[in-house]
Amino acid sequence: GENVEQHPSTLSVQEGDSAVIKCTYSDSASNYFPWYKQELGKRPQLIIDIRSNVGEKKDQRIAVTLNKTAKHFSLHITETQPEDSAVYFCAASISNTGNQFYFGTGTSLTVIP
Amino acid sequence: GAVVSQHPSRVICKSGTSVKIECRSLDFQATTMFWYRQFPKQSLMLMATSNEGSKATYEQGVEKDKFLINHASLTLSTLTVTSAHPEDSSFYICSARDWRDSYNEQFFGPGTRLTVL
Numbered sequence: 573g574e575n576v577e578q579h580p581s582t583l584s585v586q587e588g589d590s591a592v593i594k595c596t597y598s599d600s601a602s603n604y605f606p607w608y609k610q611e612l613g614k615r616p617q618l619i620i621d622i623r624s625n626v627g628e629k630k631d632q633r634i635a636v637t638l639n640k641t642a643k644h645f646s647l648h649i650t651e652t653q654p655e656d657s658a659v660y661f662c663a664a665s666i667s668n669t670g671n672q673f674y675f676g677t678g679t680s681l682t683v684i685p
Numbered sequence: 686g687a688v689v690s691q692h693p694s695r696v697i698c699k700s701g702t703s704v705k706i707e708c709r710s711l712d713f714q715a716t717t718m719f720w721y722r723q724f725p726k727q728s729l730m731l732m733a734t735s736n737e738g739s740k741a742t743y744e745q746g747v748e749k750d751k752f753l754i755n756h757a758s759l760t761l762s763t764l765t766v767t768s769a770h771p772e773d774s775s776f777y778i779c780s781a782r783d784w785r786d787s788y789n790e791q792f793f794g795p796g797t798r799l800t801v802l
Binding site: 573604606613614615616617618621661665667670671672673674675676677678 | 717719726727728729730731734742744745776778780782789790791793794795796798
């Protein structure tokens with residue numbers, strides 16, 4: 573099955589700086605890559621996603637890049653704010669074959685005011 | 686937007702008892718729902734895929750006789766943890782896909798915190 577690795581496991585940045593989280597996946601058939609933000613004890617919230625037919629997607633301060641050849645994708649958060657502090661998970665999925673999500677191990681992001 | 690609910694939000698039970706968790710899609714129909722388990726400070730681990738009207742598909746290492754899944758309607762899936770033991774204590778989260786949605790997005794429930802004494 574699909575194996576998703578995520579780095580780093582913890583990340584601390586100063587407010588206003590950028591944060592980058594990286595994920596790799598093993599199954600070349602994966603073609604959908606969402607990113608979720610999860611606060612303690614709450615449900616994961618989708619923040620951005622990307623499909624394999626594009627290499628980059630941006631939504632205000634958040635961007636995701638995808639390198640299909642290398643099988644890795646990254647989340648970029650610019651101008652970080654304290655409310656960005658949370659655990660972030662990447663996931664990989666294959667469309668039209670069950671659409672199961674396989675999650676990375678998570679990154680605990682702390683934005684220091 | 687799509688809303689998924691779970692009930693109960695918290696449950697404490699004695700070892701050896703069974704616990705049922707409900708997952709409902711409130712404003713859309715879900716032919717497929719997914720069940721995840723999340724231990725403290727760990728990732729979401731997919732347990733099983735629940736398809737309406739058919740048997741669930743379990744991930745490797747998940748005991749289907751211990752974690753019974755029933756997806757009897759397009760808006761409801763249930764997970765029953767049978768003969769629960771302390772090691773089953775965890776945060777259980779469901780998600781659902783809108784059958785009309787050609788994309789992959791899953792909508793997550795708020796989770797159920799299970800504590801087995």
